[in-house]
Amino acid sequence: MTKRPAKSAQKSSSVKIHDEQLHRGNGGELHQFAEDGHDVLTTAQGNPIADDQNTLRIGARGPALIEDFHFREKIFHFDHERIPERVVHARGYGAHGFFETYESLAAYTRADVFQRAGERTPAFVRFSTVAGSKGSFDLARDVRGFAVKMYTREGNWDLVGNNMPVFFIQDAIKFPDLIHSVKPEPDRNFPQAQSAHDTFWDFISLTPESMHMIMWVMSDRAIPRSFRFMEGFGVHTFRFVNAKDESTFVKFHWKPKLGLQSVAWNEAVKINGADPDFHRRDLWKSIQSGNFPEWELAVQLFDQRFADKFDFDVLDPTKIIPEEILPPQPIGRLVLDRMPDNFFAETEQVAFMTQNVPPGIDFSNDPLLQGRNFSYLDTQLKRLGGPNFTHLPINAPKCPFHHFQQDGHMAMRNPVGRVNYQPNSFDAGPRESPVQGYRHFPAEEEGAKVRLRAESFADHYSQARQFYTSQTPHEQHHIAAALTFELSKVETSVIRERMVSHLLNIDETLAVAVARKLGLQSIPKPAPAAMPTRQDLAPSPALSIIERGPKRFEGRKLGILVTDGADGKLLDGLVDAVTKEKGTCELIAPRVGGVTLSDGRSVNAVHMIDGGPSVFFDAVVVLSAADAIEALASEAAARDFVSDAYQHCKFIGYDSTATRLLEKAGIGAASDEGMVELCGGDDASSFVSKLAKLRVWEREAG
Secondary structure, three states: OOEOOOOOOOOOOOOOOOOHHHOEOOOOOEOOEOOOOEEOOEOOOOOEOOOOOOOEEEOOOOOEOOOOHHHHHHHHHHHOOOOOOOOOOOOEEEEEEEEEEOOOOOOOOOOHHHOOOOOEEEEEEEEEEOOOOOOOOOOOOOOEEEEEEEEEOOEEEEEEEEOOOOOOOOOHHHHHHHHHHHOOOOOOOOOOOOOOOHHHHHHHHOOHHHHHHHHHHOOHHHOEOOHHHOOEEOOOOEEEEOOOOOEEEEEEEEEEOOOOOEOOHHHHHHHHHHOOOHHHHHHHHHHHOOOOOEEEEEEEEEOHHHHOOOOOOOOOOOOOOOOOOOOOEEEEEEEEEEOOOOHHHHHHOOOOOOOOOOOOEEEOOOHHHHHHHHHHHHHHHHHHOOOOHHHOOOOOOOOOOOOOOOOOOOOOOOOOOOOOOOOOOOOOOOOOOOOOOOOOOOOOOOOOEEEOOOHHHOOOOHHHHHHHHOOOHHHHHHHHHHHHHHHHOOOOHHHHHHHHHHHOOOOHHHHHHHHHHHOOOOOOOOOOOOOOOOOOOOOOHHHOOOOOOOOOOOOOEEEEEEOOOOOHHHHHHHHHHHHHOOOEEEEEEOOOOOEEOOOOOEEOOOEEHHHOOHHHOOEEEEEOOOOOHHHHHOOHHHHHHHHHHHHOOOOEEEOHHHHHHHHHOOOOOOOOOOEEEOOOOOHHHHHHHHHHHOOOHHHOOO
């Protein structure tokens, strides 16, 4: 914003054409300034704006109104900013599969997909990061999109979610501001796919409603080990509506069969350097090898009476209902079993829209959901060139469909015959069906037309605190480290101080730790809070990755560094034991061509040492021989292989010869339970059985 210029001040370079007219009306009178001396915010047509924080709705908790021209213009312009890349979720990867219903949910919803036990519905899933461009790396610290398109018998259902159950903002009118702040700064066009810069934290520090989401994004949830190891959430409160038009509120959760797992930040940085396509490669290899990823769809079902028991509002997308209070009920499973034939035709052209729902699934008045329903059609028009994007095979329904829509850019089908309208007297074409057709739940709404945020949305810190206190000490340390790193990249000191003032409302120990690491001379006062932080919310173990860890090695990968002369029997034992645990092994060697084992066999390697760092694997083993270990220990990449694995708290198996490499890397052999000496083939099974723990967190300082 530009403050009232002094008479002698140089004019801003941002808008030079018709500059004088911006401050004078047609009659030459000075244009009004806002109360604080800044120019009045207007629409692109010049209409002054009274409220840029809230969408126009009926009542404080009512639905959004289509007549809100300011929101429409703001979202319209935002949706058309980029071509042809998605503005957000640009870097994505998808796969085909199916959804299988466990049992009929007819008591709650008339949605056909939930009527018959055991029925399989075709599905396509696109995972993505949010902030980065198509060419960014996979392991950015970011929210992950988890968008599912189900091709049901009654049309497409798009459950367009994320791997976190909350979001940064409560009202969709603020979405352009959020994304503008996190994208590369417009004057310098960096940083890419990173939130560690001034504009993002400036916006966040001025937006208290974001604090719950910040705890999630600064946690390990933001750096998942694999798409296969992360949860998905519908984020919003939706409605199930049954054949009697009875409504039940519903929240959707995708639970990974293989459990939750993330990487350490240092690990993520090194993975991005070694393989920026790490998540893509992992999904591709998993499906191509027949290890199909699987999730359960679980729901939290509740009525208005239950919702009214909470101090927070279930329409607030920055809030969750803890699973310990309302356990999610599994209702089906999602299996991904086929990669696209062509990335562009399918993954890049797939169009998800929150408003794509079949009869029996309806919306709540969540203001973020209402705005998404309004926005997504614009997005597809911009990206895919016109109204006929549903003609693309990846977006077309797989059920019969009939309508009178015609022509337009890239039309591949049109109505056949004389009649392309209704009603008509030729008895031609489709007709609406009050019985089978979509019926919105007839909710009663009342209230004035206002731009207002409901008071029930005002508690911005209590659930942020609950999330933090639900983490293990190691996870809390990671959150503090992430906040410190991110804020250390912020050049404006007042922004850093402002963020610490918010953290004081969440947890004083966390705030002080971050402040000290940042070198703040004094601790600021806590930020003003619309509602005091509740201290009595019980920790929710479901929010912790470590507490809810997989407790098994299934789906994970063991990296085995081998040299010529390595023990063939021990290698075979490791491979067999990992296979029994439904994991995989990959060999790393001084040469890609592989090595000759102690029994004379030649084995190929997947990686050479420089190209197969330990960050690619969930645990590692080193098998060497007396006449090869010195050469191995002299290689910096080999020393990094074991030192990184140790730093990242992974299990390390080694034979007696390999202790030389450990010594050169500065690691003491058998220093904790994660350092395991393997003396023969019989030791392989006992070592692999330990890997279910995945990490030796006790090794981590702090």
